[in-house]
Amino acid sequence: MSIGQRLYQWWDSDFFYAFRTSPVAIVAFSVVMLLFGGALLAPLLSVMDPFDMAALNLMNGFTPPMQPNAFTGDTFLLGTDDQGRDLWSAILHGLRVSLFVGFSAVGLAMAIGISLGLLAGYLGGWVDALIMRVADVQVTFPSILIAMLIFGIARGLLPPEARNDFAIWVLILSIGLSEWVQFARTVRGTTMVEKEKEYVQAAQLLGLSRLQIMRRHILPNVMGPVLVIATITLALAIIAEATLSFLGVGAPPTQPSLGTLISIGQDFLFSGEWWILLFPALTLLALALSVNLLGDWLRDTLNPRLQ
Amino acid sequence: MLSIILSRLGQATFVLLLVALVSFSMFRFVGDPASNMLGQEASQAEREALKDRIGLNDPLPVQYARFVGNALQGDFGLSYRTREPVADMIASRLPATLELALVSALMALTMGVLLGVYTAINRNGWLAQMIMSTSLVGVSLPTFLIGVLLIWVFAVELSWLPSFGRSGTVDIGGWTTGLLTLDGWKSLVLPAVTLGLYQMTLIMRLVRAEMMEVLRQDFIKFARARGLSERRVQFGHALKNTLVPVITVAGLQLGSIVAFAIITESVFQWPGVGLMFINAVYYVDIPVMSAYLLLVGLVFVVINLIVDLLYLAIDPRIKSKQVGAGS
Amino acid sequence: MSALEVRDLTVEFPTRRGVLRALDGVSFDVEQGEILGLVGESGAGKSMTGAALMGLLEPPGRIVGGSIHLHGESVVGRAQEFRGRHFGMVFQDPLTSLNPLKTIGAQLIETIQWHFNLGAQQAELRARNALAEVGLDPDRLNAYPHEFSGGMRQRVVVALALSAEPAVLIADEPTTALDVSIQAQILDLLKALCRERNTAVILITHDMGVVAQTTDRVGVMYAGRLIEIGQTDQIINRPAHPYTQGLMASTPTLAGDVSTDLYQIAGSMPRLDAIPAGCAFNPRCTHVMPKCRSERPPMTGGRACWLEATHD
Numbered sequence: 001m002s003i004g005q006r007l008y009q010w011w012d013s014d015f016f017y018a019f020r021t022s023p024v025a026i027v028a029f030s031v032v033m034l035l036f037g038g039a040l041l042a043p044l045l046s047v048m049d050p051f052d053m054a055a056l057n058l059m060n061g062f063t064p065p066m067q068p069n070a071f072t073g074d075t076f077l078l079g080t081d082d083q084g085r086d087l088w089s090a091i092l093h094g095l096r097v098s099l100f101v102g103f104s105a106v107g108l109a110m111a112i113g114i115s116l117g118l119l120a121g122y123l124g125g126w127v128d129a130l131i132m133r134v135a136d137v138q139v140t141f142p143s144i145l146i147a148m149l150i151f152g153i154a155r156g157l158l159p160p161e162a163r164n165d166f167a168i169w170v171l172i173l174s175i176g177l178s179e180w181v182q183f184a185r186t187v188r189g190t191t192m193v194e195k196e197k198e199y200v201q202a203a204q205l206l207g208l209s210r211l212q213i214m215r216r217h218i219l220p221n222v223m224g225p226v227l228v229i230a231t232i233t234l235a236l237a238i239i240a241e242a243t244l245s246f247l248g249v250g251a252p253p254t255q256p257s258l259g260t261l262i263s264i265g266q267d268f269l270f271s272g273e274w275w276i277l278l279f280p281a282l283t284l285l286a287l288a289l290s291v292n293l294l295g296d297w298l299r300d301t302l303n304p305r306l307q
Numbered sequence: 308m309l310s311i312i313l314s315r316l317g318q319a320t321f322v323l324l325l326v327a328l329v330s331f332s333m334f335r336f337v338g339d340p341a342s343n344m345l346g347q348e349a350s351q352a353e354r355e356a357l358k359d360r361i362g363l364n365d366p367l368p369v370q371y372a373r374f375v376g377n378a379l380q381g382d383f384g385l386s387y388r389t390r391e392p393v394a395d396m397i398a399s400r401l402p403a404t405l406e407l408a409l410v411s412a413l414m415a416l417t418m419g420v421l422l423g424v425y426t427a428i429n430r431n432g433w434l435a436q437m438i439m440s441t442s443l444v445g446v447s448l449p450t451f452l453i454g455v456l457l458i459w460v461f462a463v464e465l466s467w468l469p470s471f472g473r474s475g476t477v478d479i480g481g482w483t484t485g486l487l488t489l490d491g492w493k494s495l496v497l498p499a500v501t502l503g504l505y506q507m508t509l510i511m512r513l514v515r516a517e518m519m520e521v522l523r524q525d526f527i528k529f530a531r532a533r534g535l536s537e538r539r540v541q542f543g544h545a546l547k548n549t550l551v552p553v554i555t556v557a558g559l560q561l562g563s564i565v566a567f568a569i570i571t572e573s574v575f576q577w578p579g580v581g582l583m584f585i586n587a588v589y590y591v592d593i594p595v596m597s598a599y600l601l602l603v604g605l606v607f608v609v610i611n612l613i614v615d616l617l618y619l620a621i622d623p624r625i626k627s628k629q630v631g632a633g634s
Numbered sequence: 635m636s637a638l639e640v641r642d643l644t645v646e647f648p649t650r651r652g653v654l655r656a657l658d659g660v661s662f663d664v665e666q667g668e669i670l671g672l673v674g675e676s677g678a679g680k681s682m683t684g685a686a687l688m689g690l691l692e693p694p695g696r697i698v699g700g701s702i703h704l705h706g707e708s709v710v711g712r713a714q715e716f717r718g719r720h721f722g723m724v725f726q727d728p729l730t731s732l733n734p735l736k737t738i739g740a741q742l743i744e745t746i747q748w749h750f751n752l753g754a755q756q757a758e759l760r761a762r763n764a765l766a767e768v769g770l771d772p773d774r775l776n777a778y779p780h781e782f783s784g785g786m787r788q789r790v791v792v793a794l795a796l797s798a799e800p801a802v803l804i805a806d807e808p809t810t811a812l813d814v815s816i817q818a819q820i821l822d823l824l825k826a827l828c829r830e831r832n833t834a835v836i837l838i839t840h841d842m843g844v845v846a847q848t849t850d851r852v853g854v855m856y857a858g859r860l861i862e863i864g865q866t867d868q869i870i871n872r873p874a875h876p877y878t879q880g881l882m883a884s885t886p887t888l889a890g891d892v893s894t895d896l897y898q899i900a901g902s903m904p905r906l907d908a909i910p911a912g913c914a915f916n917p918r919c920t921h922v923m924p925k926c927r928s929e930r931p932p933m934t935g936g937r938a939c940w941l942e943a944t945h946d
Binding site: 524525526528529530531532533534535536539543544547548551621622623624 | 688690714716717718719721722723725727730731732733734735736744745748749778780791794795797798
């Protein structure tokens with residue numbers, strides 16, 4: 001069955017029906033789309049470039065939301081931070097960084113996981129044993145710890161002056177490398193089942209190469225579970241990115257993500273500027289929660305056995 | 308029985324040696340240890356001399372063996388940043404982390420099991436359903452955000468508890484404990500709740516799912532058919548069978564508390580090994596990072612070992628199966 | 635008055651597709667010391683009858699009509715008080731009926747102490763006796779279920795079910811999961827123990843061989859209804875209801891000619907959401923009459939059928 005046919009099946013039948021009749025799925029999906037849209041259109045929607053130091057007016061610092069600033073009279077929807085940076089614009093740009101890192105990391109994890117899973121499942125033998133043992137040892141440790149370690153090592157390998165420039169890529173690398181195991185395990189399992197089926201053996205007899213068989217015959221069959229894992233992993237990756245950035249070992253100060261904004265906000269809790277913390281925190285929560293809900297719903301709908 | 312324990316110990320040692328290999332590779336290949344130790348100003352000759360002296364020119368297996376040998380004696384080298392022995396840094400910070408991890412693990416385990424059992428037994432009750440919905444928000448809330456929100460409510464708005472640091476500690480033979488004074492407990496509450504909440508949610512959901520599964524089984528039906536009350540069936544028969552599989556997962560979950568402590572300690576400026584580690588990552592202080600990795604590896608392996616042995620003690624089926632296979 | 639009197643027992647399951655009637659007006663009596671077999675295809679309501687008697691219907695199933703009386707006392711709504719002490723039950727699969735994490739002694743003693751006010755030593759003595767009665771070594775009280783074979787485990791299950799000396803024992807396919815060679819042993823054991831204690835037994839099975847070998851009387855169920863009931867000998871050799879006749883004709887016998895094909899009733903039992911009006915068997919019946927399609931036949935003379943009784 002081709003990918004096109006499978007897609008058509010989804011949209012034509014139960015999948016789309018299940019979506020239309022699930023309020024949770026609709027709300028979660030809408031929130032995710034709204035946040036994606038905001039991130040994509042950040043340059044258009046924001047009132048200033050929050051990271052152009054020249055555009056900032058220090059006099060605008062600590063302006064509460066929806067109230068005119070005492071000195072300049074400027075009003076900001078969500079208020080400003082200590083440097084007079086508009087929070088609305090900062091959140092949109094932060095969302096952009098968070099989502100970019102999240103998606104790229106999931107993409108990386110997926111690429112690694114699917115390739116290794118296909119290899120392990122199709123070739124078996126020592127390749128399978130080696131890949132799966134590494135996976136076993138890695139999942140013993142929480143992925144956030146693995147990501148921190150990789151981040152530290154990558155920083156150590158980079159010259160100090162390049163560390164900030166490459167921080168985003170290092171972040172993607174470390175989260176991507178820490179989340180591949182689930183993909184590999186699932187793909188391996190499906191591959192081992194599929195490769196025994198007649199059509200794959202027929203393809204083998206026809207003289208198709210291993211690579212062709214895997215790409216054309218096995219890959220389409222693992223897409224359902226992979227989509228589910230990707231969604232759940234996206235939530236994990238977004239949380240991991242925010243955590244690392246909050247701890248100061250993630251996004252660089254020049255490209256703050258939601259986690260960075262929250263860590264800045266924490267500094268002003270005691271002095272009463274609550275909005276600097278609250279709005280980025282709510283955005284992150286809305287994002288993580290709706291992606292999680294969507295993942296849960298996808299899992300229940302597409303593959304109830306995957307747990 | 309003894310042979311099982313020995314084989315488990317063998318596996319544990321193997322995993323530890325593997326972790327040590329990663330740790331060693333980090334130490335050896337990330338950055339140049341010699342120039343890191345001497346600073347940027349040292350001459351090439353000085354560097355070579357140091358390399359010779361500390362054996363960086365020996366064959367790698369020899370270096371690895373020496374690394375493991377030193378680690379076994381508690382020698383992890385000097386921090387690149389503070390020039391202190393890493394072992395001393397860890398020793399002075401370990402009590403803070405262990406007390407934090409222990410208190411939150413205990414909280415996560417007891418509350419998680421209680422809530423899990425409650426929501427499984429009363430799965431259609433309004434309170435149980437509310438707990439379940441809240442728990443979904445709980446798993447989506449990053450640990451650091453929980454910490455920040457708790458600080459906001461309980462430290463800033465209500466001023467009930469301190470927002471950071473560890474106070475009221477008493478030194479008992481080199482172990483500084485915060486568990487003996489009211490101040491110590493007060494400063495422990497928020498970090499412990501932050502650290503335990505996520506694990507509690509996971510354990511609760513796990514216990515609930517497992518217990519509902521067990522309650523569907525035939526031997527439960529047969530216990531009811533013998534006239535035992537619902538309560539007796541739930542607590543006398545279903546609970547133990549629920550907890551056996553839960554032990555494995557919960558054990559591993561509790562292990563990850565040590566890792567999540569990094570985040571909590573950072574939020575609350577809790578002076579433990581996690582805070583030390585995150586600073587090391589930031590400043591690329593490789594000896595501290597690699598020592599921390601070894602430490603966490605040890606904790607995980609020990610927890611795995613305890614879980615295995617506990618399993619062995621609780622489930623009679625495994626014991627006889629293994630003995631049968633071994634004889 | 636019979637020991638157990640079941641009258642018009644009706645069980646319903648509310649579902650999204652409407653209310654399903656899983657048992658519809660089932661009535662029968664069982665005497666002390668008597669073994670009543672309940673037979674029928676799977677889904678006919680045999681196990682449902684057992685679960686309803688025990689008060690162990692899976693929710694949302696519930697008894698919506700009829701009565702159950704044990705020695706004149708009404709059971710419906712008070713099943714918990716009767717379970718174990720008055721109604722015992724043996725399930726199909728001995729491998730899953732016992733708690734794997736408790737010794738069989740612990741499970742026996744727990745049940746005994748639950749129903750009788752006995753000290754630890756007396757309860758243990760009783761547990762040992764219970765094991766001896768089912769032909770097991772009393773010293774194996776401290777063994778776990780997995781240390782026994784399937785047949786031995788079913789003996790343990792029987793010991794547990796009878797440990798509180800119930801007046802009625804419901805055995806739901808007690809030998810289906812066992813090796814053929816063990817089946818007869820367990821059935822003989824059940825029969826002997828119940829005769830000895832004067833226990834009333836309801837033996838649920840689909841196996842006509844088991845019925846012939848063990849029961850005194852047999853009830854035949856179809857689509858949630860009891861359609862024929864009578865002495866075992868009569869039901870097997872001179873069945874009156876067309877469905878029972880078909881059932882018997884489709885059962886291989888040792889005396890029968892192996893070369894001839896077994897008889898098969900055309901069609902299959904209706905699903906619970908599509909039971910026809912009148913007699914539930916009418917679409918498959920070879921003797922069907924117009925009346926069968928409109929009016930449900932009452933149970934008279936041991937069978938629920940509009941055919942003239944003269945025909946046999």
